[in-house]
Amino acid sequence: MNRSRIIDNAIELPVVTSFSRFGYETRRRLGAWEPLDGYDLHGRVIVVTGATSGLGRAAAEQLARCGATLVLVGRDPERTAETARTLTSLTGNDRVSHWAADMGEHDQVRNLADHILTMHERLDVVIHNAGALTATRRVTSYGTEATVASQVVGPFLLTSLLLDRLEASAPSRVITMSSGGMYAAALQVDGLEMDENSYRGTDQYARAKRAQVVLNEMWAQRCGARGIRFHSLHPGWASTPGVDAALPRFATVMGPILRTPEQGADTLVWLAADDGEPLETNGGFWLDRRLRPIHRLVGTRRSDTPDRRNRLWNLVATLAGCQDPGTDSA
Numbered sequence: 001m002n003r004s005r006i007i008d009n010a011i012e013l014p015v016v017t018s019f020s021r022f023g024y025e026t027r028r029r030l031g032a033w034e035p036l037d038g039y040d041l042h043g044r045v046i047v048v049t050g051a052t053s054g055l056g057r058a059a060a061e062q063l064a065r066c067g068a069t070l071v072l073v074g075r076d077p078e079r080t081a082e083t084a085r086t087l088t089s090l091t092g093n094d095r096v097s098h099w100a101a102d103m104g105e106h107d108q109v110r111n112l113a114d115h116i117l118t119m120h121e122r123l124d125v126v127i128h129n130a131g132a133l134t135a136t137r138r139v140t141s142y143g144t145e146a147t148v149a150s151q152v153v154g155p156f157l158l159t160s161l162l163l164d165r166l167e168a169s170a171p172s173r174v175i176t177m178s179s180g181g182m183y184a185a186a187l188q189v190d191g192l193e194m195d196e197n198s199y200r201g202t203d204q205y206a207r208a209k210r211a212q213v214v215l216n217e218m219w220a221q222r223c224g225a226r227g228i229r230f231h232s233l234h235p236g237w238a239s240t241p242g243v244d245a246a247l248p249r250f251a252t253v254m255g256p257i258l259r260t261p262e263q264g265a266d267t268l269v270w271l272a273a274d275d276g277e278p279l280e281t282n283g284g285f286w287l288d289r290r291l292r293p294i295h296r297l298v299g300t301r302r303s304d305t306p307d308r309r310n311r312l313w314n315l316v317a318t319l320a321g322c323q324d325p326g327t328d329s330a
């Protein structure tokens with residue numbers, strides 16, 4: 001094992017060294033990372049959800065700088081349009097468009113897919129980044145708990161609707177922003193959506209993030225042969241409006257060691273842009289440009305059985321209103 005691997009492994013174990021800006025800075029230096037500005041993405045079409053703030057905003061700006069054709073997705077039409085205008089003015093890239101959709105609402109996700117398919121003949125990358133940790137339980141208009149709806153079911157539906165175009169544009173990629181918080185969560189199917197009595201925002205969020213990572217592996221197994229690469233990742237801990245709003249005490253106490261949004265978004269952009277490992281591997285879970293295990297605890301590993309995985313897939317497909325998107329058109 002080379003020196004950089006040994007040091008990376010040593011800082012991976014304690015969460016504080018791995019997830020903080022220390023982890024990012026150490027690994028970037030040791031790995032002699034390719035600078036993101038060096039990627040030329042002219043001609044590549046990339047969809048970014050949650051592009052109006054935090055990590056998604058930082059990733060979109062870097063992708064625009066690299067010349068990509070972008071579809072920015074946010075919930076608020078004016079805020080999303082304003083983000084697109086700002087990115088164009090900052091980067092000089094005028095191929096930045098926008099579309100408003102709440103990823104938790106089926107009809108809006110279907111409209112988003114129609115828009116992408118109508119406006120773009122090819123589709124290189126879909127980035128499922130939109131997400132929030134919410135203290136108060138909310139359900140969507142079709143009755144699914146909102147965290148699960150917007151971070152598990154909506155992305156599943158969007159991927160399903162875009163599969164054929166992704167296949168036609170292969171090698172293409174679907175990238176999902178999960179969270180290190182998922183390490184604490186077992187794989188839940190019957191308990192994927194927490195009810196009113198048991199709801200705790202942090203637990204609900206971790207369950208949804210665990211489901212994202214498992215579904216990412218399942219998509220890769222089912223669709224790898226179609227030339228589509230699936231990746232999930234976590235950004236470490238980054239200072240963003242989302243963290244300030246959801247975890248104000250954490251944001252204050254940990255402030256000095258949090259990553260910048262750009263540092264938190266680095267691996268997301270690299271997975272979208274690099275034609276090496278991100279195209280040579282499929283289904284992996286990443287932090288700081290390196291594959292990471294999806295379990296750190298014996299209990300969560302035990303929960304992750306083939307039977308439970310299949311039940312999760314079927315549940316999410318049913319909630320999304322899809323048949324079997326891995327093999328049929330949705």
Ligand SMILES: NC(=O)c1ccc[n+]([C@@H]2O[C@H](COP(=O)([O-])OP(=O)(O)OC[C@H]3O[C@@H](n4cnc5c(N)ncnc54)[C@H](OP(=O)(O)O)[C@@H]3O)[C@@H](O)[C@H]2O)c1
Pocket residue numbers: 049050051052053054055056073074075076079101102103104129130131132133150177178179180181234235236237238239240241242243264
């Ligand atoms: N920051 C961290 O340390 C950290 C750590 C682990 C994981 N993450 C993950 O990273 C992703 C980005 O988080 P962030 O920290 O950058 O948060 P953020 O600053 O709050 O940005 C979140 C983005 O997601 C959008 N969004 C939220 N719910 C949505 C929905 N239902 N439909 C469509 N868009 C929605 C927001 O759009 P609006 O403009 O409509 O609000 C916003 O653009 C999330 O998936 C989060 O779970 C972040």
